[in-house]
Amino acid sequence: MRRFLSHLFQLAALFTMAPAAAWAxxxxxxxxxxxxxxxxxxxxxYGDRNRWTMVYYANQKLLAGATVLPGRKLFIPCIxxxxxxxxxxxxxxxxxxxxxxxxxYGPFTDRSLPGQGMVTELINAALELAPAPVSxxxxxxxxxxxxxxxxxxxxxxxxGFPWLKPDCAAEPGNERCVNFHFSEPVMTMPIMLFVRAGxxxxxxxxxxxxxxxxxxxxxxxxxxLNRSDRxxxxxxxxxxxxPKTPADCFRMVADGQVDAAAVNLFLGANTIVAENLRDTVxxxxxxxxxxxxxxxxxxxxxxxxxxxxxxNAGLQKLRESGRFEEIMSRHLELFWAQxx
Numbered sequence: 001m002r003r004f005l006s007h008l009f010q011l012a013a014l015f016t017m018a019p020a021a022a023w024a025x026x027x028x029x030x031x032x033x034x035x036x037x038x039x040x041x042x043x044x045x046y047g048d049r050n051r052w053t054m055v056y057y058a059n060q061k062l063l064a065g066a067t068v069l070p071g072r073k074l075f076i077p078c079i080x081x082x083x084x085x086x087x088x089x090x091x092x093x094x095x096x097x098x099x100x101x102x103x104x105y106g107p108f109t110d111r112s113l114p115g116q117g118m119v120t121e122l123i124n125a126a127l128e129l130a131p132a133p134v135s136x137x138x139x140x141x142x143x144x145x146x147x148x149x150x151x152x153x154x155x156x157x158x159x160g161f162p163w164l165k166p167d168c169a170a171e172p173g174n175e176r177c178v179n180f181h182f183s184e185p186v187m188t189m190p191i192m193l194f195v196r197a198g199x200x201x202x203x204x205x206x207x208x209x210x211x212x213x214x215x216x217x218x219x220x221x222x223x224x225l226n227r228s229d230r231x232x233x234x235x236x237x238x239x240x241x242x243p244k245t246p247a248d249c250f251r252m253v254a255d256g257q258v259d260a261a262a263v264n265l266f267l268g269a270n271t272i273v274a275e276n277l278r279d280t281v282x283x284x285x286x287x288x289x290x291x292x293x294x295x296x297x298x299x300x301x302x303x304x305x306x307x308x309x310x311x312n313a314g315l316q317k318l319r320e321s322g323r324f325e326e327i328m329s330r331h332l333e334l335f336w337a338q339x340x
Contacts, residue, residue: 003131004018008253011162013071016249020032023043024045024046024047024078025045025046025076025113026045026046026076026077026078027072027076027077027078028045028075028076029073029075029240030045030073030074030075030076031070031071031072031073031074031328032068032069032070032071032074032078033070034070034072034191035060035284036068036070036339037052037062037068038053038055038066038068038285039052039285041055041074041076041143042054042055042335043227044081044101044113045076051283053190053265054076054077055074055077056078056277056326057328057332058074058075058076059074060188061310062074063292065287066190066216066286066287066290070179077325077329080094080095080206081172084252085114085121085330086115086121086125086128086323086337087089088121088124088128088328089128090127090128090134090135090136090211091124091127091135091136091137091138091318092135092136092137093137094135094137095134095135095136096132096134096135096136097127097135097158097159097307097310098136098137098139098155098157098159099137099138099139099159099161099242099295100138100139100140100141100147100152100156100157100159101119101120101138101139101140101141101142101160101161101162102140102141102143102147103140103142104142104144105117105162106241107266107331107334107336108162108266108293108337109162110162111140111151112203113331113334114330114331115327115330116138116185117329118328118329118331118332119161119162119186119187119334120138120161121327122186122187122309122315122318122324122327122328123161123186123295124138124193124316124319125314125318125323125324125327126127126311126314126318127310127311127314128309128311128314129314129317129318129321129323130310130314130317131313131314133308134158134310138213139157142208148160148163148175148176148179148180148296149175149179150178152197152296152297152298153179153180153298153300154298155298155300155301156305158297158307159295159296159307159311160292160295160297160299161183161186161295161296162186162237162276162293162295163180163293163294163295164292164293164294165292165294166221166292167223167227170223170226170227170228171223172252175181175325176207176296178299179296179298179299179300180296180297180298180299181296181297181299181305181308182294182295182296182310183294183295183296183297183302183308183312184292184294184312184315184316185215185292185293185294186293186295186315187240187291187292187293187328188290188292188293189265189266189291189293190265190287190290191224191262191263191264191265191287191288191289191290191291192259192262192263192265192268192284192287192288193209193214193251193260193261193262193280193283193284193286193288194253194260194261194263194268194272194281194283194284195253195282195283196254196256196280196281197280197282199256199259201260201284201288203284203285203288204286206229206230207235209232209235209238209288210238211216211237212234212237212238212239212259212260213239213240213241213257213258213259214238214239214258214259214260214262215240215243215248215249215252215253215260215261215262216241216242216249216260216261216262216263217242217243217244217245217246217248217249217263218242218243218244219289220242221264222240224288224289224291225238225240225262231248241257241258241273244259244336246263246268246271247265247271247272247274247275249261249277250268250271250272250275250277250281252274253281254277254280254281259299260284261281262288264291265283265287266335267282269335269339270339273339276314295311306319310319
């Protein structure tokens with residue numbers, strides 16, 4: 001996780017677009033002190049508080065979500081240069097295991113990206129490291145509406161990625177929960193509140209969000225807003241506005257029509273740059289939630305549990321080997337550079 005987080009905090013630097021300080025104190029361990037936050041640690045070590053995600057991704061097992069626990073020894077990674085994607089000798093056109101994904105979902109999956117996106121490369125590496133590895137292929141269908149139903153549900157492919165997992169405990173009847181197995185998360189994304197700069201919105205506890213108007217595009221998940229310890233939607237504690245696009249949400253934040261846009265960090269970063277809102281809309285320090293991106297397999301697949309074990313075991317090996325951080329660092333560096 002160390003090298004991986006090193007670059008995700010680069011992507012957050014888009015909010016000020018300041019380069020990493022030449023004097024950055026990094027590739028060192030730091031014992032968290034009372035009152036520390038990821039932002040203050042980043043400011044002390046990089047000279048740029050917007051690089052907090054570097055610390056976040058390098059130390060996920062040592063944090064309580066995105067909260068720093070005093071006394072924990074955190075690794076402060078340095079930024080490394082981008083390198084070529086890993087080789088994939090088991091990836092073949094005619095293969096035993098078939099996977100389905102699509103383009104237009106950067107930085108996670110896109111044929112035009114190095115390694116075809118960070119999640120694609122993570123899955124390639126996981127399958128190379130899986131026990132009893134087999135040949136595999138990756139096919140592309142850019143109409144995402146066809147993936148789950150009918151293509152994966154009818155077992156036209158063995159696996160699909162990357163997909164968000166609903167709260168299946170709270171919504172057992174959700175069609176994804178009923179029809180698909182979900183792998184362990186390939187990676188997690190911080191879901192952030194993006195607010196108008198200087199607007200006075202502070203988020204330190206969930207009660208700070210109650211009474212506010214949030215924006216999230218139509219068709220996006222809402223389970224994090226309605227989980228059992230929140231019930232924001234079910235009990236009318238917030239108002240949710242759902243326009244067509246992320247850009248609509250961010251313009252509404254800038255114009256003061258809503259209090260915050262609630263989307264993942266990568267999407268928010270891209271939208272701020274695309275809409276020329278760098279000095280107008282900023283992320284709050286505390287993530288609203290963390291959402292995983294998963295591999296899905298039809299529950300009717302006769303080898304479904306075998307495939308699930310293979311990908312989960314490979315993902316575990318990927319993290320244990322250190323390749324997870326290396327791959328993520330490479331893609332985060334590229335993503336951050338593009339935002340400049």
